[in-house]
Amino acid sequence: MKFFHSIGQISLQSLAKLGRSTLFLSAIINSLGYPLLRPKLLIRQIYSVGVLSFWLVAISGLFVGMVLGLQGVYTLSTFGAESSLGIMVAASLVRELGPVVSALLFAGRAGSALTAEIGLMKTTEQLSGMEMMAIDPLKYIIAPRFLAGFISLPLLAALFSAIGIWGGYIAGVELLNVDVGAYWSQMQSAIDFYDDIVNGIIKSIIFAWIITWIALFEGYDATPTSAGISRATTKTVVNSAFAILLFDFLLTALMFGTS
Amino acid sequence: MMQYKALEISVGLFVSAAMAALFFLAMQVSNFNALQNTNSYTLTAHFDNVSGLKTKSLVSMAGVPIGRVTEISFDPENYDALVKMRIDARYNTIPSDTSASILTAGLLGEKYIGLTPGGLDEFLQEGDAIELTQSALVLEKLISQFLFQSASKD
Amino acid sequence: MGPSGTGKTTLLKLISGQLKPDSGSIMINEQNVHQLSRKNLYALRQKMGMLFQSGALLTDMSVYDNIAFPIREHTALPESMIRTLVLMKLNAVGLRGAKDLMPSELSGGMARRVAMARALALDPEMIMYDEPFTGQDPISLGVLVKLIATLNQTLQLTSIIVSHDVQETAAIADYIYLLSAGKIAGQGTPEELYSSDSAWVQQFMQGKPDGPVPFHYPAQDYQNDLLAH
Numbered sequence: 001m002k003f004f005h006s007i008g009q010i011s012l013q014s015l016a017k018l019g020r021s022t023l024f025l026s027a028i029i030n031s032l033g034y035p036l037l038r039p040k041l042l043i044r045q046i047y048s049v050g051v052l053s054f055w056l057v058a059i060s061g062l063f064v065g066m067v068l069g070l071q072g073v074y075t076l077s078t079f080g081a082e083s084s085l086g087i088m089v090a091a092s093l094v095r096e097l098g099p100v101v102s103a104l105l106f107a108g109r110a111g112s113a114l115t116a117e118i119g120l121m122k123t124t125e126q127l128s129g130m131e132m133m134a135i136d137p138l139k140y141i142i143a144p145r146f147l148a149g150f151i152s153l154p155l156l157a158a159l160f161s162a163i164g165i166w167g168g169y170i171a172g173v174e175l176l177n178v179d180v181g182a183y184w185s186q187m188q189s190a191i192d193f194y195d196d197i198v199n200g201i202i203k204s205i206i207f208a209w210i211i212t213w214i215a216l217f218e219g220y221d222a223t224p225t226s227a228g229i230s231r232a233t234t235k236t237v238v239n240s241a242f243a244i245l246l247f248d249f250l251l252t253a254l255m256f257g258t259s
Numbered sequence: 260m261m262q263y264k265a266l267e268i269s270v271g272l273f274v275s276a277a278m279a280a281l282f283f284l285a286m287q288v289s290n291f292n293a294l295q296n297t298n299s300y301t302l303t304a305h306f307d308n309v310s311g312l313k314t315k316s317l318v319s320m321a322g323v324p325i326g327r328v329t330e331i332s333f334d335p336e337n338y339d340a341l342v343k344m345r346i347d348a349r350y351n352t353i354p355s356d357t358s359a360s361i362l363t364a365g366l367l368g369e370k371y372i373g374l375t376p377g378g379l380d381e382f383l384q385e386g387d388a389i390e391l392t393q394s395a396l397v398l399e400k401l402i403s404q405f406l407f408q409s410a411s412k413d
Numbered sequence: 414m415g416p417s418g419t420g421k422t423t424l425l426k427l428i429s430g431q432l433k434p435d436s437g438s439i440m441i442n443e444q445n446v447h448q449l450s451r452k453n454l455y456a457l458r459q460k461m462g463m464l465f466q467s468g469a470l471l472t473d474m475s476v477y478d479n480i481a482f483p484i485r486e487h488t489a490l491p492e493s494m495i496r497t498l499v500l501m502k503l504n505a506v507g508l509r510g511a512k513d514l515m516p517s518e519l520s521g522g523m524a525r526r527v528a529m530a531r532a533l534a535l536d537p538e539m540i541m542y543d544e545p546f547t548g549q550d551p552i553s554l555g556v557l558v559k560l561i562a563t564l565n566q567t568l569q570l571t572s573i574i575v576s577h578d579v580q581e582t583a584a585i586a587d588y589i590y591l592l593s594a595g596k597i598a599g600q601g602t603p604e605e606l607y608s609s610d611s612a613w614v615q616q617f618m619q620g621k622p623d624g625p626v627p628f629h630y631p632a633q634d635y636q637n638d639l640l641a642h
Binding site: 040047054090158159161163184187188189192193195196197 | 266269270278287288289
Binding site: 121124125126128129130131132133134135136140 | 426429431455456458459461462463465466467469470471472482483486487528531534535
């Protein structure tokens with residue numbers, strides 16, 4: 001009995017939470033016009049969400065690309081196919097690793113910070129204070145952050161991929177003497193702008209949507225205590241990571257599955 | 260407010276770096292610059308068998324990529340395959356009696372279409388069909404043919 | 414007034430429309446707060462100021478910007494006029510010199526005074542104080558009591574103070590309701606309450622440790638509990 005009771009309780013709670021978060025999302029979307037009219041608010045948030053994640057993403061991209069370069073050469077050389085290194089590095093970065101790894105890093109760096117910030121604002125009654133000044137915190141606080149995440153993550157993903165391809169070049173061409181011409185020309189002939197690069201960007205836009213939504217909602221919905229905020233922050237990172245990987249599978253099946 | 264200016268500058272740098280990255284991906288990594296819709300023309304060709312050819316497979320002439328396959332469909336009137344390909348507009352002097360064959364890069368590599376130029380002074384235009392075609396080599400057929408021949412010799 | 418946990422702050426949140434009541438209605442200026450549309454509720458809130466326990470200053474803005482914030486959001490006044498208004502409000506709470514500090518650089522008492530200046534920014538008709546005296550040193554306490562009293566007098570405000578600091582509140586209040594466990598346990602002017610014959614009211618007003626509210630939280634018999642193992 002106890003078992004079914006707790007199952008029922010958990011499913012009702014998660015259903016209620018899903019409902020709240022959907023209402024929250026639609027309220028954000030309704031408020032999106034506001035930060036567009038206040039570029040100052042938006043720029044400040046792009047700074048804290050995007051610019052502050054730059055070095056993390058850039059350095060990770062470099063190393064991921066270099067590792068791909070090294071492993072690629074080792075594996076491909078057993079088939080005598082080192083000249084395909086460029087394809088391997090670029091395809092895996094542009095289609096998968098770029099959007100996914102930058103999204104995971106973004107969830108850890110920016111998502112958790114967003115949750116903690118909003119949660120703390122709730123705890124210190126700053127959100128209620130705004131409400132009492134007849135200023136909608138959804139418009140002033142939440143919407144600019146949502147939009148900033150939306151803009152920043154695709155840019156970070158593009159940076160990650162570009163830097164990674166460059167890292168692959170360093171490892172493969174400079175260190176392991178793969179032919180320079182083969183690296184770039186094979187890459188160019190195999191990577192399609194619309195199918196690969198645009199699809200990668202669409203992926204990261206969808207990831208940005210998911211992460212900022214989860215992060216802002218967890219912060220907004222957090223229990224206003226220190227334990228509540230730390231739990232919400234953890235939830236943001238864990239749930240975002242799950243959602244990213246799940247949606248990556250679905251999107252990959254949709255985008256690349258039929259060709 | 261002094262800090263705000265520095266913040267704006269860093270956001271500006273960030274956005275331009277990302278734009279540069281996108282530009283790099285488009286120009287250096289992908290075929291975006293090579294094959295634009297506006298600067299190309301379409302040719303068609305019928306093949307008896309296109310096994311292994313895919314959309315986006317290369318079209319090359321003398322080993323140089325000049326275009327890509329855009330569509331492969333079955334032609335119910337002739338019971339063969341209709342292949343549409345987009346050729347870069349720079350290569351607009353392909354003779355009209357050019358022949359197309361489906362070739363393989365390496366023993367087991369990708370299939371591509373190779374064009375062998377003819378000798379006429381008329382050139383292929385948008386929407387024209389390549390008349391002379393040679394189908395894909397199907398490995399199984401080749402092997403069975405070889406076995407059959409060697410069996411009939413005995 | 415009332416002991417902690419009796420629903421004083423909840424009542425304040427109900428009045429300001431942050432919470433919805435399960436039953437009953439709250440009327441301000443003959444409008445039912447909870448039947449107003451969001452737009453009208455926001456219009457009503459512009460006429461209400463509220464001082465939160467923590468001050469609720471926005472931590473990423475200076476004191477000046479915190480006070481200018483509601484004015485900038487709700488009016489289209491030129492920046493020079495906003496400056497004058499902000500300096501007037503800050504002068505009223507005696508913190509004109511602190512305008513460039515960040516909220517994190519303020520002491521608790523100063524933060525509360527800044528929050529007060531912000532609550533006054535839109536010249537409200539009514540102001541609500543949530544535990545304004547809690548956790549203040551004697552000097553800040555004196556300043557806050559004086560400020561609330563003089564602002565109330567000079568600006569002709571309606572003030573609602575939620576507090577459990579008997580002396581300070583009794584010194585400036587016209588009428589006091591005592592709450593206990595969500596119910597009104599006593600009401601009247603401060604004098605009437607001091608001379609009330611209800612034992613509960615006496616215990617609260619005098620701050621006696623034992624009385625109708627027992628010192629011990631309900632528990633089983635002490636001796637039995639000790640010998641239970």
